[in-house]
Amino acid sequence: MVYIFIQLTFFAPRGVEEYPIAEEEEDAEPTPKLLENWVLWIAITIGLILFAYTIPVFEILQHSPPGSPPFDWPIGK
Amino acid sequence: MAFMYVTFTSLLVGGLMGLLQTFVRSGKYTLPFGIDYYTILTVHGVILGLVMTTFFIIGFQFSLMGKTVGLTDKQRKAAWWSFWIMLAGTIMASVMVLTGQASVLYTFYAPLRAHPVFYFGLALVIIGSWIAVFINFRQLYLWRKANKGQKSPLLAYMVTINMIMWVIASLGVAVSVLVLFIPWSLGYTATINVLLSRTLFWYFGHPLVYFWLLPAYMAWYAIIPKIIGGKILSDSLARLAFILLLLFSIPVGFHHQLTEPGIDATWKFIQVVLTFMVVIPTLMTAFSIFATFEATGRKKGYTTLFGWFRKLPWKDVRFLAPFIGMVAFIPGGAGGIINASHQMNALIHNTIWVTGHFHLTAAMTSVLTFFGITYWLVPHLTGRRLTPRLNKLGIIQSLTWTVGMLIMSTAMHIQGLLGGPRRSNFSEYAGGAQVDTWISYQMAQESADRFSSLPSS
DSSP, X not given: OHHHHHIIIIISOBOOXXXXXXXXXXXXXXXXXXXXXXXXXXXXXXXXXHHHHHHHHHHHHHTOOOOBOOBOSSSOO | OGGGGXXXXXXXXXXHXXXXXHHHHIIIIIGGGTOOHHXXXXXXXXXXXXXXXXXXXXXXXXXXXXXXXXXXXXXXXXXXXXXXXXXHHHHHHHHHHHTTSOOSTTTTOTTBOOOHHHHHHXXXXXXXXXXXXXXXXXXXXXXXXXXXXXXXXXXXXXXHHHHHHHHHHHHHHHHIIIIIIHHHHXXXXXXXXHXXXXXXXXXXXXXXXXXXXXXXXXXXXXXXXXXXXXXXXXXXXXXXXXXXXXXXXXXXGGGGOXXXXXXXXXXXXXXXXXXXXXXXXHHHHHHHHHHHHHHHHHHTTOOSTTHHHHTSOTTOHHHHHHXXXXXXXXXXXXXXXXXXXXXXXXXXXXXXXXXXXXXXXXXXXXXXXXXXXXXXXXXXXXXXXXXXXXXXXXXXXXXXXXXXXXXXXXXXXHHHHTTOBSSOOOOOGGGOHHHHHHHHHHHHXXXXXXXXXXXXX
């Protein structure tokens, strides 16, 4: 792979390689505007994260045992 | 316009390949010289899992954005900043890993301590990637302002989703590194909350694996159809799949911590349910890809039941490599469902099964697709052509890679079911009888490893 990469970067013959970006089907249904409502989707994402993490993280902080000093052995620094 | 950042992306991909080489050599040749196993393991994980993928993805996404919504000179300058900051961070972390000052594996679990420079390096990589994130957002924003009321180009939309996910997710690891690890490794704080650090890591760690996967999906949805001479099956379906992947990528980290004490089982269960939601966009993708294949073939006039399948461009490496990646994702995805199930996880947790799983998904699905992209992206950027000879070589490369990975990953899966551990160096575990059953699989992995290191060089 590295060999092919070097070939493609420095030695392959000059020319134009296509940048293949596909188009939509002509008779496709129009894409709903809703899908591009960034505020809505980001809000739902954050909402789900808060739902799934707030309480457990709070519990982890509340009930945590004493913290650990660093270990450099058997592996580490 | 796109020609102008030839250098930028090719540099990224160049860096990526060089690093790949480093891994191959360090994995096989440096070990005898007394370098610690865990150092090598960390190098392998960090370089391939974090550096190669992230650099490739950000470079590829810049090129996608440049092609679809444009890149101004100012943005290009900022993009270079992001590149250099990420590179500086990478070098800092790599030097520490290579000198044995940070043999903490790529998950850098506390209470293993690495040299502070390692953590600073990680922080820089993340900061550099955030610059890229905001450039991508800005690119789309400017395009939307100039094209009011139009829907944004599909690929730009996908990049934006991936970057939203990345920025939200990496907040977790940034907090963990800046607030917990750096003061602790410098000695300012005496102790660290291990569970909290691991929770923050997996808050980031799961979306990280989707961050590797989504660029592969971008190629499957919007680039492969062009290569096989077809059209995108459904623009809305692709967008909806990406939204679902965004929603269900982050609130799921506990499924990596199912055996972790200190987290309430109810919350583990809730996150497992959220994890399984990802099945929906994944199956949508599978459906859509094969529907594209069939629709394209039928339009070309193949009427028999599977004629459209036989006539796919098998001899075109730009298609073949990603296709193998798609196929690998079938067992890869199924394995993922096993991993995330609470009960079955108890069997395979911390065994080498998991390593087998992510070699199928990351090293086959994502990386083979990335290779398939490289075959046209690099010559496009350098103004050269993928010659028939190089195409053939690429096919050989993809196939050897596949065979090697299949043997290795299968052996890992079986050995894991027999209880073979992941991560740890060779040990006889005081001569336990179970250990003997692992050995043959270990050897199969080793030979397969040699086999698949061949196509990478």
